[in-house]
């Protein structure tokens with residue numbers, strides 16, 4: 001491979017690579033505002049100026065290609081003077097907004113002012129004032145004074161979202177971005193401009209002023225909005241999810257995620273009105289109506305489900321969930337087989353062809369249907385539906401789903417005598433018909449895995465706390481919990497719902513039936529399912545890592 005020298009270190013590069021790319025690969029940081037690895041090169045901010053021996057002038061590292069034998073300096077006197085000058089120009093008209101700016105704490109301009117600026121301003125005149133609250137579209141706010149004209153947002157719309165909705169107008173100190181006349185910044189990926197804006201010029205209408213970022217904890221997650229499984233960062237403050245952001249995974253979503261996944265997949269986790277916060281049972285004498293579900297403890301919910309399932313024994317239909325983890329669905333399959341000797345386990349697909357596009361969004365609106373299929377759990381078919389209608393099933397056992405999604409009406413279930421549900425959010429069907437509702441943890445409260453549409457297994461970790469985790473904190477040492485993605489101290493301050501992972505609830509019910517599941521934590525369920533379902537002995541969460549592992553082509 002060809003080599004060049006950067007700060008007296010020899011660095012290999014691929015032909016055609018720019019200095020900034022080759023340096024990044026070698027772990028050498030060159031400051032940049034307008035350059036972004038997922039966008040075309042603009043070369044307008046000039047903070048990446050470097051000195052190249054034998055060249056008369058400094059050159060920008062983002063658009064200068066590395067070449068054999070080239071000698072580059074990123075910390076020479078000339079480079080430092082240029083960096084100081086660029087920072088001085090950028091800060092001349094920049095408002096002193098940091099105390100009220102959402103970006104503070106994660107702002108490139110703030111960081112670089114500290115690292116590459118002189119720390120003083122020679123500018124005594126009045127700063128140039130511009131509009132500070134412009135709604136660019138349904139999700140994005142713009143502050144004109146904070147913009148440093150890097151053009152990242154414009155290039156994103158043109159090149160990635162393929163929906164050119166932003167442009168520059170005016171010149172010199174008056175230059176600013178705007179939408180085209182009569183148009184809004186409104187495309188399925190519009191909020192990515194907030195992530196890539198290097199300053200606080202573009203902010204989220206929904207997250208605006210909700211929290212300082214240093215008061216939040218951040219946990220790696222996976223979006224549950226479709227079968228792409230975009231990698232995310234879950235931002236939490238006081239046990240409440242405040243935002244989702246994309247996390248770089250070159251193999252899955254690169255730097256991006258869609259707005260619907262970002263906004264539509266976390267509010268239910270926080271919602272005290274709709275969450276199932278504790279187990280519920282319907283007392284024997286109760287009529288079928290939602291008032292009659294009463295809150296109870298885990299023991300009573302387990303014993304009630306044992307009695308209703310005992311009554312149905314050989315005639316139970318198990319409905320798995322494409323929204324739940326591999327671990328939970330595997331535990332349900334095992335429960336059906338080992339406790340009731342049945343293979344009557346199916347799932348209800350969720351396909352929306354209008355949602356799909358050529359960038360990230362997939363028509364399969366579930367994070368794990370591929371995983372279910374890989375475990376031999378198939379969509380519910382005509383034969384089963386006919387059996388349901390003719391009253392062959394005496395009980396239906398559902399995890400994380402609503403049987404009405406089959407397209408059947410309530411009357412079609414009239415032959416079913418008992419329903420047991422695991423739910424994190426109550427639905428109308430369960431309120432009306434359930435005998436038992438176990439309060440199930442959401443994807444943001446558990447360890448587990450999903451398999452995306454390409455057969456890639458990806459991990460989720462707890463980002464918000466439940467009562468169960470608080471209890472576990474008493475049982476396990478902190479270091480053990482850390483291994484399974486434990487929260488930090490701040491994360492644990494406000495504990496709320498009395499929920500458990502589905503695999504754990506099933507283990508408890510199986511035990512009441514005299515069947516002992518050997519696993520004690522989600523990683524042990526994962527190891528067992530990988531061995532039994534995919535023939536992968538010795539798999540661990542560590543092997544899955546932070547970016548997932550491809551197990552199916």
Ligand code: SF4
Pocket residue numbers: 146147148149150151152153154177196197198199201202
């Ligand atoms: S709004 Fe942000 S991303 Fe867009 S040009 Fe200004 S600084 Fe760059």
Ligand code: SF4
Pocket residue numbers: 223224225226227228229230253257258259260261262360361362
């Ligand atoms: S493309 Fe799918 S997985 Fe990615 S953010 Fe959107 S809904 Fe979520």
